[in-house]
Amino acid sequence: xxxxxxxxxxxxxxxxxxxxxxxxxxxxxxxxxxxxxxxxxxxxxxxxxxxxxxxxxxxxxxxxxxxxxxxxxxxxxxxxxxxxxxxxxxxxxxxxxxxxxxxxxxxxxxxxxxxxxxxxxxxxxxx
Numbered sequence: 334x335x336x337x338x339x340x341x342x343x344x345x346x347x348x349x350x351x352x353x354x355x356x357x358x359x360x361x362x363x364x365x366x367x368x369x370x371x372x373x374x375x376x377x378x379x380x381x382x383x384x385x386x387x388x389x390x391x392x393x394x395x396x397x398x399x400x401x402x403x404x405x406x407x408x409x410x411x412x413x414x415x416x417x418x419x420x421x422x423x424x425x426x427x428x429x430x431x432x433x434x435x436x437x438x439x440x441x442x443x444x445x446x447x448x449x450x451x452x453x454x455x456x457x458x459x460x
Contacts, residue, residue, distance in 0.1 A: 338452025347444025
């Protein structure tokens, strides 16, 4: 089974997926929220997803923000809609790391790359 990583955004949702051994993460897609909710269950079924990991936005000092509350609501809805276990992982600096990798060249891939980074961090912490 595989793990789905999600970098939530109001306009775009970046997705990444693990391999079956839950060792490596790779970019999967970037969807609008409407596309995400319309495709989520089919994606989970087709990709044989067993767990979901969502980036947890915090201030640099570790405090929760308005965005954290948005992601909490998103997480609850994902749990309710999928019935899968959903975990969160601190996403501080994942978007900045993605920006550093991509530079100014291809901003379209930032969200899925950020999802890949946070999912890989999650996988690495488990091993």
